[in-house]
Amino acid sequence: MSGETGNLEPLRDLADIDRLVHEPARLMLMMYLYNVDAADFVFLVNATGLTWGNLSSHLSKLEEAGYVEIEKGYVGKKPHTMARLTDEGRAALDGYRRTMRDALKSN
């Protein structure tokens, strides 16, 4: 009988959860980027309440992991930076959601 051990399986999966996504600020950033095609730094600062330094640091980590693409450009004469979730980033967030949902549903 698979019984109780079967129910605990999703909880064990938590041990392998993607810790890059699991960090609250990065999770919040990825959730905002998940809903849009791209967003600039100003929007992300306003939406998440992170400081510029924190935002930059978290986005760099996500970029290194291949979860986020950063595009630098100009609007008029001002530098302008857009961030976009990659397919890999979307898959990572989908996987994270699945793992958390299954773990929290299991009892």
Next chain:
Amino acid sequence: MAKQNPFKEVEQRTIQLINFEDGLWDLMLGVIFMALAVYPLTRQWLGPEWNLLLFVVLLGLVVFVQQMLRRRLSSPRIGRVVPRRTPKLRLVLAVLVLMVAATLVLVLVTLLQPAGSGGTFEARGGGARSYIMEYVVLLALVVLFSLMGYLFNVARLYLYGWLLGLGNLGSVVLEHQAGWTFNLPLAIAAGIIMAIGVVLLADFLKRYPLHQGAG
């Protein structure tokens, strides 16, 4: 109360921040309905053809100014977003555009009598038939704004639907009962929406200062 899906909340918050936080949308809506409210007066001065032209030009101008202000005033403060064109979003936008167009046509039909009718209620058929039309407009406005309010989680849109719907109905009733050609109830409704827009814009400018340096 059960919390809704956080992803949906984030999606709604994004839409609120980009479209409704600065009050420019409210101002545009208020100005459009104010123009509809004074339409009978300007028609008396300009005649039906020139008045319609004035309204169309004004409509275009209002949309242009709103977009320009959003680009110059709002975007540098709140940031820029490229929306994700999912099939669901396309469907919602298509339905909303159709509903807005249908509602605008209904409002125009009910407020803009045919040329030469003299603008009287009786000239439009009077009595129960015309009132049925006004109730349809009220229903259309309430449903449209309630749907938008629900989809984007913007509570004031429910109020706007009732304000504009009842303002329109009140204007027709006053025209019928008292012979008023100026749509005062609709003007009051539009004025309230414009005032809300001004307050929101002032609050927006205070809460979101211009960011210096990189965006």
